[in-house]
Amino acid sequence: MKPPPSHLPFDATFRKTFRDLVLWRRDVRRFRTDPVDEKLLDDLIELATHAPSVGLSQPWRFVKVKSPERRRAVWESFAKANEKxxxxxxxxxxxxxxxxxLAGLKEAPIHLAVFSDESTDTGRGLGRQTMPETLRYSVVAAVQTMWLGARAEGLGMGWVSILDPAEVTRALDVPEGWRLVAYLDLGWPAEEHIDPELERHHWEERHYTGDLVFTR
Structure with a gap:
């Protein structure tokens, strides 16, 4: 059955290109140190804010981490968590x-922390009465949107999860009620690979669709 006609240019070429974009979206840890235009970062953040959010709550809060002292605190948190x-x-x-x-924190020119504002009244609680965690899921959707946008621009992005969220939150001095969802490093990739680094270095193998879909 053919899909309904659309006035948008989502033709076969676009669909293939979009699939290529998804496949080439990689968790980058190896960056060049040359700077990234601030406007490009702002454009990616703006794109991320068009991600879906539960009840249109828009709970994402983006913190550009530029202070050397704060970056150092994040690195120290990573180093301790990595050793543990x-x-x-x-x-x-x-x-x-x-x-x-496991991180490009020292090389990446951009550090970006993304929080979920758990105290937001935006959306009036719609959709999250029974699943309050959907606020954080919404932030994850924004991060993924930004990730694809960054890849389309040739920019690399990594998600650093080996750290203590409470330590990082304190170091960044954000409002009470914000919860860290993602600490991201961004920059121009030093290498280009279509396969995940952890697969390439034999840490884990990718599971394929047939292993992950079930019928009940």
Missing amino acids: ALGGYEGEQRANYVSLK
Whole structure:
């Protein structure tokens, strides 16, 4: 069955290009240090704000982390959390973990923290009475939207999760009620790979659709 006609140019070429964009969206950890135009970052943030949000709550809050002292605090949180995580592995897996590059915090010219404002009245609570976590899901949708937009511009982005959210939140001195969802580093990639780094370095294999879809 053919899809209904659309006045938008979402033709076969666009659909293939969009699939390529999704496949080439990578978690980048290896950055060049040359700067990124501030307007490009602002444009990506603006694009991210068009992501879906529960009840149109728009709970995302973006913090550009430019202070060297605050960046250093984030790096120290990462270093401590990384060392602690290493203690959970042994033998060959431990050696593999040590060899992985798990963050580009020192090289990336842009650090961006993305919070969920858990105290927002926007949206009047619609859709989150029974699932309040949908506020944070909405922020994740904004991050993914930004990720695809960054990739379309040739910009790399990494999501750093090996850190203590409470420490980072304190270091960034944000309002009470904000909860850290993502700490992102952005910059021009030093390398280009279509396969995930963790797959390329034999940490994990990708699961395919047939293994993940169930019928009830």
